[in-house]
Amino acid sequence: MREHARAAWPHEACGLLVRPGPDARAGRLRVQPCHNLAPDPEHAYVIDPELFLRLDRLAGRLGGGVIGTWHSHPHGDPRPSARDAREAWPGWSYVIMGVSADAMTPPRAWWRTATAWVEQPIDVVACAVDDFTVPVPPGQE
Amino acid sequence: MAHVTLRVPTPLQPYADGRREIAVQAATVNALLDTVAADHESLIQRIRTRDGALRPYVNIFVRRTDIRELDGLDTELHDGDEVIVMPSVAGG
Numbered sequence: 001m002r003e004h005a006r007a008a009w010p011h012e013a014c015g016l017l018v019r020p021g022p023d024a025r026a027g028r029l030r031v032q033p034c035h036n037l038a039p040d041p042e043h044a045y046v047i048d049p050e051l052f053l054r055l056d057r058l059a060g061r062l063g064g065g066v067i068g069t070w071h072s073h074p075h076g077d078p079r080p081s082a083r084d085a086r087e088a089w090p091g092w093s094y095v096i097m098g099v100s101a102d103a104m105t106p107p108r109a110w111w112r113t114a115t116a117w118v119e120q121p122i123d124v125v126a127c128a129v130d131d132f133t134v135p136v137p138p139g140q141e
Numbered sequence: 142m143a144h145v146t147l148r149v150p151t152p153l154q155p156y157a158d159g160r161r162e163i164a165v166q167a168a169t170v171n172a173l174l175d176t177v178a179a180d181h182e183s184l185i186q187r188i189r190t191r192d193g194a195l196r197p198y199v200n201i202f203v204r205r206t207d208i209r210e211l212d213g214l215d216t217e218l219h220d221g222d223e224v225i226v227m228p229s230v231a232g233g
Binding site for chain 1: 150151152154155161198200225227228229230231232233
């Protein structure tokens with residue numbers, strides 16, 4: 001996440017948080033970096049819908065699923081923006097890192113309820129994070 | 142009417158009693174949504190507006206094609222079709 005966020009600056013970096021198995025506590029949380037498809041990537045991110053769908057299906061077969069996203073804020077504030085609130089899915093987790101030209105804040109994690117953000121301890125959300133590469137199905141390379 | 146499967150991705154599963162897919166008989170996408178609304182009204186409220194239009198941050202794919210490139214909610218369904226609801230995953 002950090003490398004992706006640093007490389008993407010001054011654009012927003014983004015990705016998905018995946019629970020690859022049915023047990024929310026024992027399973028390792030995995031991170032999938034994604035291309036940012038937003039037309040204004042300095043201020044927004046849009047996850048590739050086909051990648052999301054593929055990953056959601058793959059994790060679903062294992063009893064898990066996509067449980068949230070992570071992204072960077074190139075203005076340096078790791079708190080949810082107004083646009084984050086507008087487009088957030090209730091029940092999902094959102095990890096945000098603030099990035100500037102020469103610094104990066106620690107990531108902060110936010111759980112979205114129907115109406116508000118609740119900050120989560122980062123060790124619960126991001127412990128044992130590693131990369132999760134998605135096999136591309138034949139014919140979709 | 143065609144026998145089709147509605148795929149429900151994780152952000153919308155809480156509105157579908159946790160189900161990942163729902164088997165439906167319907168002739169069009171709109172008819173499918175009407176049928177599903179009988180049991181999962183809150184799910185369909187997140188897909189269609191009160192006026193019956195597709196919500197801007199939601200896409201629906203039939204036969205791997207966005208229905209906005211077909212006949213929209215009037216897109217006809219065939220036996221075995223997979224109808225995928227694809228919410229926008231985005232922020233700022």
